[in-house]
Amino acid sequence: MGHSAVLLTVALASLLAPGAGAPVGRQGSQNKLLLVSFDGFRWNYDQDVQTPNLDAMARDGVKARYMTPAFATMTSPCHFTLVTGKYIENHGVVHNMFYNTTTKVKLPYHATLGIERWWDNGSVPIWITAQRQGLKTGSFFYPGGNVTYQGVAVTLSRKEGILHNYKNEKEWRANIDTVMRWFTEEKLDLVTLYFGEPDSTGHKYGPESQERKEMVMQVDRTVGYLRDRIRQSGLDSSLNLIITSDHGMTTVRKNASDLVEFHRFPNFTFKDIEFELLDYGPNGMLLPKEGMLEKVYEALKDAHPKLHVYRKETFPKSLHYANNPRITPLLMYSDAGYVIHGRVNVQFNNGEHGFDNEVMDMKTIFRAVGPSFKRGLEVEPFESVHVYELMCRLLGIVPEANDGLLSTLLPTLQDTSQGPLSTPLPTLQHTSQGSLGTPLPTLQHTSHRLPRTTDGSGSALLPSGWPTLVTGLLVAMILLGKVA
Numbered sequence: 001m002g003h004s005a006v007l008l009t010v011a012l013a014s015l016l017a018p019g020a021g022a023p024v025g026r027q028g029s030q031n032k033l034l035l036v037s038f039d040g041f042r043w044n045y046d047q048d049v050q051t052p053n054l055d056a057m058a059r060d061g062v063k064a065r066y067m068t069p070a071f072a073t074m075t076s077p078c079h080f081t082l083v084t085g086k087y088i089e090n091h092g093v094v095h096n097m098f099y100n101t102t103t104k105v106k107l108p109y110h111a112t113l114g115i116e117r118w119w120d121n122g123s124v125p126i127w128i129t130a131q132r133q134g135l136k137t138g139s140f141f142y143p144g145g146n147v148t149y150q151g152v153a154v155t156l157s158r159k160e161g162i163l164h165n166y167k168n169e170k171e172w173r174a175n176i177d178t179v180m181r182w183f184t185e186e187k188l189d190l191v192t193l194y195f196g197e198p199d200s201t202g203h204k205y206g207p208e209s210q211e212r213k214e215m216v217m218q219v220d221r222t223v224g225y226l227r228d229r230i231r232q233s234g235l236d237s238s239l240n241l242i243i244t245s246d247h248g249m250t251t252v253r254k255n256a257s258d259l260v261e262f263h264r265f266p267n268f269t270f271k272d273i274e275f276e277l278l279d280y281g282p283n284g285m286l287l288p289k290e291g292m293l294e295k296v297y298e299a300l301k302d303a304h305p306k307l308h309v310y311r312k313e314t315f316p317k318s319l320h321y322a323n324n325p326r327i328t329p330l331l332m333y334s335d336a337g338y339v340i341h342g343r344v345n346v347q348f349n350n351g352e353h354g355f356d357n358e359v360m361d362m363k364t365i366f367r368a369v370g371p372s373f374k375r376g377l378e379v380e381p382f383e384s385v386h387v388y389e390l391m392c393r394l395l396g397i398v399p400e401a402n403d404g405l406l407s408t409l410l411p412t413l414q415d416t417s418q419g420p421l422s423t424p425l426p427t428l429q430h431t432s433q434g435s436l437g438t439p440l441p442t443l444q445h446t447s448h449r450l451p452r453t454t455d456g457s458g459s460a461l462l463p464s465g466w467p468t469l470v471t472g473l474l475v476a477m478i479l480l481g482k483v484a
Contacts, residue, residue: 031372032183032239033394035082035192036226037142038219039075040199040353042207042248043067043363046220049213053224054367057243061369062377062412069247069364069384071319071357072283072333075199076112078246078384079143083125083192085388085402087320091123093144094326101275101287101328110162116147124400126391127154127190133397135189138182140175142192156182166196167215172222180233190395195222199353202249206350207361227369240370240394244387247353250361253337254350260307260334261341267299270343275328278342281354282335285328293329306335319357320403336361372413382408 043066046054057063070081070088072095080086080093088094098112099105112118127137128149138156139145146159158178165171172195182188198215205211223243230236253259262268262278270276272295275287288296293311300309309332315322322331334340336359339347355362363381372394389406392399393413 030238030396031370031394032188032235033190033391034179034183034230034239034241035142035190035391036195036241036243037079037082037193038195038197038243038245038365040197040202040247040249041216041219041245041365042202042361043365045198045207045212045216046365049216049220051216051220053220053227054243057223057227057241057367057369058378059376061241061367061373061375062379064366064379064381066360066363066381067244067366067384067387068381069245069357069362071321073247073353073355073357073362074281074283075109075246076143079194080119080123080125081384082244082246082387083127083142083144084123085385085399085404086123087385087403089321089324089327090403092121092324092326093119094321094324095277095280095283097277097280099275099277104275106277110160113143113159114146119144119147120149124149126388126395126397126399127192128152129392129400130190130395130397131155135395135397136187138179138186138188138191140179140191141194141196143194145192155188156186160194160196164196166200167218169218169222172218173225176222176226176229180229180235183235183239184233190391195219199249202351203349204351206251207249208251209350212351237371240372241368242387242391243365243367244384245364247357248360248362248364249351249353250336250355250359252339252347252349252352254348256338258304258306259341259345260304260338261345263341263343265299265303268296268303272296276342277328278340279346281339281347281349281352282333283354284332284340284342286330286332287328288330297330300330300332304334306338307340308333308335368412372415374412374414377412379409379412 069078072088074096076096077088077091077093080091081088084091096109096112098107098115098118107115125144127139127145130137131152131154136155139154140158141160145154145157147153158175175193179191179193182191198212198219201209201212201215227241230239230241262270272288272292273286274289277283277285286296297309297311300307303309309330310316310322312322312327312329312331315327315331321327332340333354333356336355339349339352341347353362357363364384366382366387385402386404386406386408388402389399389404390409390412393406393410
């Protein structure tokens with residue numbers, strides 16, 4: 001074997017060595033990233049109150065006219081879309097609640113935050129991807145950030161308590177101070193920070209209330225404090241900041257004469273139902289008893305003009321929601337302003353979300369500022385599924401297979417000339433245990449990507465969608481064969 005062949009052999013061996021993929025995955029960026037979510041911040045909440053700090057952030061960086069969340073527009077599913085780049089049917093966190101149709105167990109939102117098998121069901125969020133490629137990450141109250149994925153935990157994390165006071169502005173500032181220490185003292189590269197407002201206030205008082213307006217002003221003060229702390233911590237030249245949310249909020253028609261009430265539907269009976277997930281805003285799922293599917297569907301499909309009931313297989317494909325084993329055979333949603341009442345009326349919120357993501361009140365915000373972003377740029381609306389690819393680019397890491405397009409948000413960046421746009425990965429397979437009480441069948445979850453090139457329009461597709469490492473190995477083997 002000649003000298004060239006020996007060199008190629010060594011190179012090939014190094015590619016195959018354990019851990020060799022980590023350096024390959026980095027795309028060159030050394031900037032840190034802070035993703036902040038203010039839950040339930042509707043896209044136009046800054047239009048009826050003064051928000052000088054959010055306005056300044058838009059002047060200094062990038063603002064979207066609005067961002068369209070994933071359907072269903074609920075907290076946990078939409079937050080997981082942001083950190084995986086997947087539609088909800090593809091990442092599997094389909095609801096705020098854990099449920100099991102066999103045992104009939106249903107757990108509330110806060111309890112579900114700690115249930116590993118609900119979150120770790122085949123998709124790997126950006127924290128884990130970044131850590132596998134040599135970075136350190138943190139999650140402060142962010143949904144999904146307090147469980148392990150494939151045995152790996154986030155470097156540092158904090159989980160909110162069940163009785164956590166979402167409104168405490170003093171605590172908000174203390175949390176920001178902690179995150180700044182994570183960046184400066186613990187040397188973290190990525191942190192996701194979550195605030196439960198203005199969602200909580202919007203639910204209680206309604207999105208048009210004075211209480212909500214005052215809460216938005218508190219959010220704005222917090223944005224100002226955050227940017228001040230970034231400067232004081234010496235991070236303004238090395239930290240990119242994204243502020244966004246999971247969904248919007250709309251007013252509930254609590255006193256409408258045509259409420260959606262299952263217990264009043266004349267041709268429907270709960271005796272035909274094996275499992276139900278109702279009374280959670282405008283969404284519902286039903287598992288009819290054996291042999292009762294068609295009977296229940298026929299009873300419900302025209303039961304109310306504001307209620308839209310589907311067999312799982314006929315649910316609108318554009319919503320990217322129903323194609324997951326955790327979704328029951330019948331599912332539904334109601335029109336904006338209407339919630340679904342099951343056996344009794346137990347919902348009393350003045351504001352609600354969970355509606356069709358094309359409803360304008362469900363749209364949310366996107367702001368970004370930092371060394372990697374252009375200044376004073378307003379971009380057209382886009383789907384939240386694209387944020388993940390942007391974050392991977394900012395961190396210099398290779399993304400997992402996902403449903404986003406880097407080309408959507410690439411124009412927000414100062415310089416797009418360095419490194420590959422992204423690396424599509426092979427078909428994803430889910431074989432984990434589902435919430436319906438039976439093992440999940442193997443699903444072929446292909447990315448919803450269009451073919452792209454390396455000219456700035458999106459990720460470069462390698463042959464058969466193979467990642468860069470695999471293609472590199474093949475090239476090395478071919479060259480080795482030529483010189484051996």
